[in-house]
Amino acid sequence: MEALGINLPGLVAQIVNVALLLVILRAFALPAVVRMLDERSARIRESLEAAEQMRRQATRAEQQVQEQIEQGRREGQAILQQAAQLGEQMKEQAREEARKEAEAIINRARAEITLEREMAMNELRRQFVDLAVLAAERVIQQELDRSKHQRLIVDVLETSGSGDGRRSPS
Secondary structure, three states: OOOOOOOHHHHHHHHHHHHHHHHHHHHHHHHHHHHHHHHHHHHHHHHHHHHHHHHHHHHHHHHHHHHHHHHHHHHHHHHHHHHHHHHHHHHHHHHHHHHHHHHHHHHHHHHHHHHHHHHHHHHHHHHHHHHHHHHHHHHHHOOOOHHHHHHHHHHHHHHHHOOOOOOOOO
């Protein structure tokens, strides 16, 4: 073997050294390495379980947030609907108040018109009485001729009616 460049006693010594090294490593280092790998494997497993648990919690939290958003949306729609109803009620109340106020104004106007009409009628009666008295005074001062009497009343009515632009029929 020397022709191949192998030193047999050196090779045997190296094989014994490697075997001894493997026995020592197996006796002392291998259990520590296995324990370290087992611990690391356990930590990884725990981390994966924790990650899975966090993912589940995140999913639950997301579902809760979605439910809260949906509930908020429903509440918002309910509030908008209530606001619309309240707005309609307020409009209706305003219409009712406006109608009542308009009726009150119309009633006051009618009362004022009636009062003014009565006052105008009273004034017209008073003027008619004055005219009749004036006509009677003129008739009494002249002779009692029927045609003259009629002409005199027409004349009095025409002269007193010329103030407002109207003429009485003859």
